[in-house]
Amino acid sequence: MGNRSNTALLEGRRLGRHLGGRWIWRGLDFELRAGERLGVAGPSGTGKTLLLRALAGLDPIDEGELRYRGKAPTAIGMPRYRAQVVYLHQRPGMLPGDVEQNLRAPFALKAHAARSYPAERARALLSALGQREGLGSEAADGLSGGESQAVALVRALLIEPSVLLLDEATASLDAERVALVEATVDAWLRDDPNRAVVWVSHAREQLLRVTERLLELEDGG
Amino acid sequence: MKASYIVIGAPELGLAALLMVANFAISIALRLGLAKSLAIASVRMVVQLLLVGLVLGWVFSLSSPAPVLALALVMASVAGVAAVNRTRRRFAGIYWNSLVSVVSAAFLVTGLALAGIVRVRPPYEPQYLIPLLGMVLGNTLNGISLGLDRFMEQLDSERVRVETLLALGATRWEAAHGAVQESLRTAMIPTVNSMMVMGIVSLPGMMTGQILAGADPGDAVRYQIVIVFMIAAATALGAIAIVLLAFRALFDAHHRLRLDRLGSA
Numbered sequence: 001m002g003n004r005s006n007t008a009l010l011e012g013r014r015l016g017r018h019l020g021g022r023w024i025w026r027g028l029d030f031e032l033r034a035g036e037r038l039g040v041a042g043p044s045g046t047g048k049t050l051l052l053r054a055l056a057g058l059d060p061i062d063e064g065e066l067r068y069r070g071k072a073p074t075a076i077g078m079p080r081y082r083a084q085v086v087y088l089h090q091r092p093g094m095l096p097g098d099v100e101q102n103l104r105a106p107f108a109l110k111a112h113a114a115r116s117y118p119a120e121r122a123r124a125l126l127s128a129l130g131q132r133e134g135l136g137s138e139a140a141d142g143l144s145g146g147e148s149q150a151v152a153l154v155r156a157l158l159i160e161p162s163v164l165l166l167d168e169a170t171a172s173l174d175a176e177r178v179a180l181v182e183a184t185v186d187a188w189l190r191d192d193p194n195r196a197v198v199w200v201s202h203a204r205e206q207l208l209r210v211t212e213r214l215l216e217l218e219d220g221g
Numbered sequence: 222m223k224a225s226y227i228v229i230g231a232p233e234l235g236l237a238a239l240l241m242v243a244n245f246a247i248s249i250a251l252r253l254g255l256a257k258s259l260a261i262a263s264v265r266m267v268v269q270l271l272l273v274g275l276v277l278g279w280v281f282s283l284s285s286p287a288p289v290l291a292l293a294l295v296m297a298s299v300a301g302v303a304a305v306n307r308t309r310r311r312f313a314g315i316y317w318n319s320l321v322s323v324v325s326a327a328f329l330v331t332g333l334a335l336a337g338i339v340r341v342r343p344p345y346e347p348q349y350l351i352p353l354l355g356m357v358l359g360n361t362l363n364g365i366s367l368g369l370d371r372f373m374e375q376l377d378s379e380r381v382r383v384e385t386l387l388a389l390g391a392t393r394w395e396a397a398h399g400a401v402q403e404s405l406r407t408a409m410i411p412t413v414n415s416m417m418v419m420g421i422v423s424l425p426g427m428m429t430g431q432i433l434a435g436a437d438p439g440d441a442v443r444y445q446i447v448i449v450f451m452i453a454a455a456t457a458l459g460a461i462a463i464v465l466l467a468f469r470a471l472f473d474a475h476h477r478l479r480l481d482r483l484g485s486a
Contacts, residue, residue, distance in 0.1 A: 083390030
């Protein structure tokens with residue numbers, strides 16, 4: 001691990017993804033430095049979601065190499081890597097049980113065994129996201145799309161990753177709640193200088209608002 | 222061995238077949254479309270069983286292990302292929318995985334039971350091995366089929382949940398655990414159900430057969446208990462084996478769910 005404070009958290013070199021007989025993206029270079037907000041933009045079909053999934057190690061990378069703090073994710077071990085670089089699905093998956101059980105679920109995993117569930121912080125985050133009191137005891141599979149996105153964001157923030165990969169994280173929210181999500185992510189980022197976030201959004205004005213730099217994906221064909 | 226039961230000859234078989242005629246008549250009269258498949262099934266059943274009678278007569282006269290074990294292996298292979306054919310999806314190596322699961326579960330359990338419980342000498346004595354193995358295989362096949370099908374469907378329908386867990390740092394085993402549990406539960410449903418009502422709702426076929434053949438009901442019941450334990454053990458073992466093998470095939474070493482390896486049948 002480098003000692004320079006500006007070492008990239010995530011770094012991709014000549015990344016390529018080949019699917020269905022064509023390159024979705026190829027020769028893709030990017031760097032995500034600590035404290036940075038990176039936006040991924042591009043028309044639909046250019047593989048924005050595929051890029052986030054590949055960064056999270058959920059999909060393969062067919063070409064090039066990815067490094068987290070200078071190391072290949074496979075060298076770190078995928079579960080440990082993913083505990084640090086957390087991907088949020090556009091339509092989040094809710095686990096069986098109520099909302100609180102969903103928020104607690106990661107703490108039952110080996111990767112987070114050393115930590116205990118911060119109940120107080122969970123409550124604070126839910127309310128910061130404008131969620132109603134008592135949501136914790138509601139069945140997770142009965143939540144609306146927006147509520148699921150809020151719960152999924154809280155679930156991810158509670159395990160204190162260093163990189164958040166947000167895939168249309170505000171797509172099902174009204175304008176007021178979008179602002180709450182943006183403010184919450186921003187506050188999380190400012191809490192620790194060794195954090196960074198990648199936003200994928202179809203709304204360019206949102207990307208211009210919440211990120212400092214854009215990675216443009218083009219129709220590679 | 223002298224027959225202490227009433228022998229059934231060709232005329233009696235003809236009379237039994239007459240039981241089906243009424244069904245054909247009703248089906249044809251009401252255009253139910255049952256007649257053709259019923260007729261084919263009836264003919265197949267008769268031909269297959271008469272042939273198997275001949276084959277078994279020959280097999281029971283064998284005294285060397287090689288042909289008996291070869292026959293057992295053929296039976297197990299057919300079961301392994303049939304188990305896969307009843308599922309709706311495929312992945313590379315699925316037939317081998319099924320074969321390994323069926324053969325290891327059925328042979329291990331049947332072998333232990335013959336050598337250690339029933340204490341047949343020699344353990345490959347075909348009069349015991351072939352019928353017992355047949356019963357174990359028939360049930361193991363069902364368990365493997367149900368468990369495998371459920372596991373593949375579950376991963377597909379619960380993909381987002383599984384990947385949500387992976388994305389939060391779960392190992393592939395932690396992420397798949399719910400699907401594994403659910404698949405094994407499904408695989409064991411028929412076995413557990415039939416054990417629950419055995420003797421009350423159903424009189425098991427093997428026990429009934431022994432009683433018809435003049436065996437003491439107490440003896441027949443003890444045989445039945447042994448075979449039910451064999452069936453339950455082999456079904457559970459086979460289902461665990463196939464689900465674990467499918468788990469290995471559908472998750473890779475980097476803890477990724479590989480639904481791209483799953484195709485339709």
